[in-house]
Structure formats: C-alpha cells, structure tokens
Amino acid sequence: KAGVTQTPRYLIKTRGQQVTLSCSPISGHRSVSWYQQTPGQGLQFLFEYFSETQRNKGNFPGRFSGRQFSNSRSEMNVSTLELGDSALYLCASSLSGGDYTFGSGTRLTVV
Amino acid sequence: QKEVEQNSGPLSVPEGAIASLNCTYSDRVSQSFFWYRQYSGKSPELIMSIYSNGDKEDGRFTAQLNKASQYVSLLIRDSQPSDSATYLCAADSGGYQKVTFGTGTKLQVIP
Numbered sequence: 001k002a003g004v005t006q007t008p009r010y011l012i013k014t015r016g017q018q019v020t021l022s023c024s025p026i027s028g029h030r031s032v033s034w035y036q037q038t039p040g041q042g043l044q045f046l047f048e049y050f051s052e053t054q055r056n057k058g059n060f061p062g063r064f065s066g067r068q069f070s071n072s073r074s075e076m077n078v079s080t081l082e083l084g085d086s087a088l089y090l091c092a093s094s095l096s097g098g099d100y101t102f103g104s105g106t107r108l109t110v111v
Numbered sequence: 112q113k114e115v116e117q118n119s120g121p122l123s124v125p126e127g128a129i130a131s132l133n134c135t136y137s138d139r140v141s142q143s144f145f146w147y148r149q150y151s152g153k154s155p156e157l158i159m160s161i162y163s164n165g166d167k168e169d170g171r172f173t174a175q176l177n178k179a180s181q182y183v184s185l186l187i188r189d190s191q192p193s194d195s196a197t198y199l200c201a202a203d204s205g206g207y208q209k210v211t212f213g214t215g216t217k218l219q220v221i222p
Contacts, residue, residue, distance in 0.1 A: 033210070042214035043155075043199065056209045090154055098145050098203035098210035102154040 002027065004093045006103035013110050018079040021106045023091030025072050031096050032074040034066060037088040037105075046089075049074050050096070081110045114138075115202050117213035125221050130187040132216050134200030137181065141202040144176055146185045149197045149215065159185060190220045 005024040013019050025032050034046040045058035049068035066076040078085055086109050092100035114137045124130045136144075143162050147155035161167045161174040161183070173186040183202075187194055197215040204211075 035212075043212040045209040045211070048209060058209060097205070098143055098201055099157055099160050100145075100147075100155075100210070101157070105154050 004091055004101050004103035006089075006091050006106050008106060009104065011106060011108045013081050013108065015081055015083060015110055017081050018077060019081060019108060020075055020077045021089055021091075021108075023074045023076075023093075023103055025074070025091070025093030026101055029093040029095055029101075030072055031094045032068055032072065033092040033094070033100065034074070034076050035090045035092065036060075037090055038086075043090070046076065078108075083110050086110045115200055115211050115213040117198075117200050117216045119214060120217040121219050122216055123219045123221055124190050126190060126192060128190050130190045130194065130218055130220070132185040132187075132198050132200075132218065134183045134185075134213055135181055136183065136200075136202045136211075138202065138204055138211070139181065140204050141181075142205040143203040144174070144183045145201040145203070145210075146172075146174060146183075147199040147201060147212075149199060151196075155199055187218075190218075192220045192222050194218060195220045 007022045031050045033048040035043045047057045048055050052068045063079045068074045088105045090105045091103040094100050117134050146159040148158050149155040159174040161176045167174045171188045175184045197217045199215045200213040
C-alpha cells in the first residue's frame with residue numbers, strides 16, 4: 001500500500017515569510033498528526049486532525065496552523081517564519097491513536 | 112505536564128548481545144505504548160506496540176510494560192549492527208490526547 005506522502009522534502013525560506021507543507025495519509029486513515037523534530041527538543045506535537053476536525057493542539061504559537069480536507073489530506077502552515085522554526089516537520093497517519101506511520105518529513109530551513 | 116523520559120545514551124552493545132532500552136512515563140492514564148526506531152536522516156518507524164501489562168514478543172524484539180511502575184522497556188536480542196539507531200518511546204493517553212514521545216535513546220551495536 002502507498003505510504004504517507006509529504007511534500008516538499010526540503011524548503012529554504014527567509015525570516016518573515018510563510019510556508020505551507022502538505023501530507024497525504026495512507027488510504028483509509030482519517031487521523032493525521034503533525035510533529036516538529038529538532039535535535040534539542042525531540043518530537044514535539046503540533047496538532048492532530050481527524051475527519052477534518054482539529055482534535056488536539058500542542059503548545060505552539062498561533063503562527064502554526066493546519067487543516068484537513070475531505071479526502072484526509074492535510075496541510076500545515078507557518079506564518080511569519082522565525083529562525084527557530086528550522087526543523088524537520090513530520091506528518092503521521094493512523095486509523096486512530098499512536099500506531100503511526102510517518103512520512104519522510106519536510107526539512108525546513110529558515111535563513 | 113505529561114512526560115516520557117528516556118536515557119539519551121548512547122547505549123553501546125556488542126553484536127549478538129541483548130540491548131535493553133528503558134522508558135518511564137508520568138501520565139497514569141496512558142493506555143498504549145509504542146517503540147519507534149529512527150535511523151539517522153530518516154523518519155521514525157513503528158516497531159512495537161504494547162497495551163497491557165507484561166511482555167510482548169515479536170521476533171528479536173520484546174516489549175515490556177509495567178503500569179504500576181509506569182515503566183516500559185524494549186529488549187533486542189541478538190543485536191545486529193543494523194539495529195544501530197535511535198529508539199523512541201511514545202505514550203498515548205487515548206481519547207483525544209496527543210501522543211507524547213521521549214527524546215530517544217541512541218543505540219550503537221559494535222561489530
């Protein structure tokens with residue numbers, strides 16, 4: 001079966017810009033979670049969407065937002081980028097719960 | 112604050128030995144527990160899930176859960192150099208709670 005597809009794989013943006021990342025989950029999976037991974041902080045939860053509804057949100061500023069479409073594809077948006085937003089952004093797909101299948105991630109570099 | 116704690120390592124074991132990875136969690140309502148393996152430059156991959164007290168075996172891997180002690184462990188028998196990776200422990204409180212990850216233990220299997 002097709003895995004979790006994240007696009008783009010790499011991004012370089014300038015401070016102050018905004019960025020949109022995309023995730024297509026495994027077919028049939030309605031839950032999509034987003035995580036930020038940095039060497040110092042590990043995997044930090046951003047938010048989870050299930051059937052187009054945000055069910056939970058982590059402790060990130062309002063500059064981080066997301067949405068899910070009726071086909072379960074999800075996008076996350078980061079506005080007014082800061083240097084500290086440089087990280088690997090991972091999308092995780094599941095039927096529900098923590099038995100995730102992760103995408104390959106989007107490596108965001110803010111300069 | 113819900114936390115999952117792991118020793119960052121590195122944990123070095125000789126090839127063929129048993130590697131023992133440990134994890135503690137603070138949220139007593141956590142119901143499901145997962146071990147993920149992450150190779151350098153790759154995304155995490157689910158290798159074991161455990162939901163009830165006791166042991167669960169899958170090939171060379173055994174997960175152990177003790178809810179009274181809030182302790183989860185992963186044993187890797189006959190460790191191979193290909194097992195060298197960072198192992199992430201995760202806890203899921205169920206419902207609409209987010210899955211919380213530990214910062215991971217780096218395992219090095221020495222040939």
